Amino acid sequence: MTSYHDTPLLKPPVWTWEIPLYFFVGGAGGAAAVLAAAARAGGAEDSVVRDARWIAAAGATLSAPLLISDLGRPERFLNMLRVFKPQSPMSVGAWTLAAFGGLSAAAAVAGARPSRATLPVRLAADVAGLGSASAGLVMATYTGVLVGVSAIPVWKTHVRLLPVHFGASSLGAASSILELRGHRHFALNALALGAAVFETAAAVALETGDDRASRPLRAGRSGMMTRVASALSGPVPLALRLLGARRGAAASAILGSVLTRFAWVEAGKASANDVQAAL
Amino acid sequence: MTQRTTGFFTDSTLCIGCKACEVACKEWNDVPADGFSFSGKSYDNTLALGHSTWRHVKFVEGEAVPGAGGNLPDFMTWQFSSDVCKHCDNAGCLESCPTGSIIRTEFGGVYIQPDICNGCGYCVVNCPFGVVDRRPTDGRAFKCTFCYDRQKAGETPACAKACPTQSILFGDLEELERAADARIATLHAAGMTDAKIWNPKNSSVGGTHAFFLIRGDERQYNLPANPEVPTVLLAPAWTSAAAAAGVILGGALLAFAFGAKRPSVKPAPLHS
Numbered sequence: 319m320t321s322y323h324d325t326p327l328l329k330p331p332v333w334t335w336e337i338p339l340y341f342f343v344g345g346a347g348g349a350a351a352v353l354a355a356a357a358r359a360g361g362a363e364d365s366v367v368r369d370a371r372w373i374a375a376a377g378a379t380l381s382a383p384l385l386i387s388d389l390g391r392p393e394r395f396l397n398m399l400r401v402f403k404p405q406s407p408m409s410v411g412a413w414t415l416a417a418f419g420g421l422s423a424a425a426a427v428a429g430a431r432p433s434r435a436t437l438p439v440r441l442a443a444d445v446a447g448l449g450s451a452s453a454g455l456v457m458a459t460y461t462g463v464l465v466g467v468s469a470i471p472v473w474k475t476h477v478r479l480l481p482v483h484f485g486a487s488s489l490g491a492a493s494s495i496l497e498l499r500g501h502r503h504f505a506l507n508a509l510a511l512g513a514a515v516f517e518t519a520a521a522v523a524l525e526t527g528d529d530r531a532s533r534p535l536r537a538g539r540s541g542m543m544t545r546v547a548s549a550l551s552g553p554v555p556l557a558l559r560l561l562g563a564r565r566g567a568a569a570s571a572i573l574g575s576v577l578t579r580f581a582w583v584e585a586g587k588a589s590a591n592d593v594q595a596a597l
Numbered sequence: 598m599t600q601r602t603t604g605f606f607t608d609s610t611l612c613i614g615c616k617a618c619e620v621a622c623k624e625w626n627d628v629p630a631d632g633f634s635f636s637g638k639s640y641d642n643t644l645a646l647g648h649s650t651w652r653h654v655k656f657v658e659g660e661a662v663p664g665a666g667g668n669l670p671d672f673m674t675w676q677f678s679s680d681v682c683k684h685c686d687n688a689g690c691l692e693s694c695p696t697g698s699i700i701r702t703e704f705g706g707v708y709i710q711p712d713i714c715n716g717c718g719y720c721v722v723n724c725p726f727g728v729v730d731r732r733p734t735d736g737r738a739f740k741c742t743f744c745y746d747r748q749k750a751g752e753t754p755a756c757a758k759a760c761p762t763q764s765i766l767f768g769d770l771e772e773l774e775r776a777a778d779a780r781i782a783t784l785h786a787a788g789m790t791d792a793k794i795w796n797p798k799n800s801s802v803g804g805t806h807a808f809f810l811i812r813g814d815e816r817q818y819n820l821p822a823n824p825e826v827p828t829v830l831l832a833p834a835w836t837s838a839a840a841a842a843g844v845i846l847g848g849a850l851l852a853f854a855f856g857a858k859r860p861s862v863k864p865a866p867l868h869s
Contacts, residue, residue: 323636323644326645327726328725332731357853362857389736390714390716390718394714397698400696401696406694407831455845458845459838464719465722467693467723469725486841489845500863503862505855593819597819597822
């Protein structure tokens with residue numbers, strides 16, 4: 319095929335490790351906020367709700383420094399809130415993270431001691447928790463939109479899969495973190511199981527495709543990372559859960575969720591260098 | 598006062614590969630050097646546009662055409678083409694910029710305001726032509742400014758001003774498009790039937806303010822035949838995200854509603 323001296327057409331993503339780690343931390347935190355609200359609505363023990371809220375707040379708190387340190391000009395991070403642009407997934411994400419940070423922290427702090435809290439404090443925790451869960455739903459899925467809406471062949475080819483894939487990965491990770499914290503709740507196992515089933519199906523779909531744009535998911539360093547991430551997110555936790563090894567399944571799903579984000583960013587870098595896929 | 602919409606018409610059949618445009622651009626815009634490296638690819642060690650290359654002359658090598666222009670049968674032909682930011686009508690970089698640093702100027706160009714850019718890098722992956730990039734030594738994203746400062750003063754951009762063969766024409770966009778059509782007619786009449794205009798007006802990019810006269814397959818110039826502005830992917834992406842969010846929320850509510858009746862284990866306290 320023809321190209322200009324086989325030189326890449328596109329520029330690879332400039333993002334370093336902070337960004338894929340943020341995709342994991344922000345996503346898991348977002349899903350944890352949803353779990354907290356659902357646990358509260360379903361009448362689960364206060365300890366599940368409280369821990370899920372703290373995980374959400376921790377995710378939001380870690381997200382900001384990760385994002386800021388990856389900027390070329392970190393001191394200008396507030397420019398992210400200079401305008402709101404619905405057509406820019408990164409603008410939507412910046413505003414969502416700002417809202418999520420405040421609401422998840424409020425929910426965690428106000429709900430810290432539910433047994434001793436007065437009614438207004440409990441109410442404040444629940445209202446903040448609902449807001450945090452709404453923002454959390456965006457946090458868990460929008461990073462898939464962020465990379466999918468781009469000129470990078472491997473990302474845009476999977477623009478429909480990515481938000482669901484990252485969402486499932488976030489849900490599996492949040493449930494697993496709560497399980498590793500010691501909560502053995504039916505809902506956490508069921509949700510993590512559902513995420514593992516979806517991730518297994520996604521892995522099969524990615525592995526069996528044969529389009530040029532998706533080659534970085536199956537070849538080279540990024541292909542290796544994708545395969546390990548897929549195994550750790552899908553079939554391994556699925557099998558361990560069915561065997562009753564919930565802690566092992568949880569650890570695998572969390573590792574897989576982190577690696578999934580690194581694999582996709584690495585695949586994006588490889589894809590930008592594939593001039594044939596871009597032309 | 599409404600300003601005229603300006604454009605670049607770069608005619609590769611007139612380019613002699615002197616790279617005066619590259620030099621003039623660097624000089625005027627104070628663009629740093631991009632290193633001494635040997636690519637081994639034709640007479641081109643720069644290879645592509647980038648954060649510190651805002652004009653780039655491509656050296657496209659073709660089959661030997663004995664007799665054409667005095668070529669010997671054992672020498673390949675050369676086509677030169679000075680590449681530049683396309684200044685798209687639907688610009689991926691501009692749409693994706695979260696800070697509002699990237700704007701449309703009164704001349705229709707796409708301009709990165711250097712005092713606003715915080716170097717997030719999102720425009721880099723949203724340009725379908727690989728033009729904009731983050732400069733590691735600076736932290737911000739850079740690309741052709743369309744010599745916004747010179748245009749404001751009524752001047753021609755530096756590259757077009759320096760071009761010794763009028764391969765780079767600058768002016769009113771509509772007039773340039775008419776000039777390009779006339780040039781194509783002339784070249785076709787002279788027998789150069791593979792000459793054509795590259796301007797993706799029928800794609801989602803919606804036309805470019807910098808367009809090119811090239812010969813043959815556009816892919817040998819690394820010009821995509823059907824470029825796509827990433828914003829067309831917003832609807833499928835957000836639809837997918839909304840569906841995922843719905844399933845996650847519904848699943849979590851259902852799971853905890855069912856789980857309420859089942860026994861569960863609480864964790865040991867962190868401090869005992």
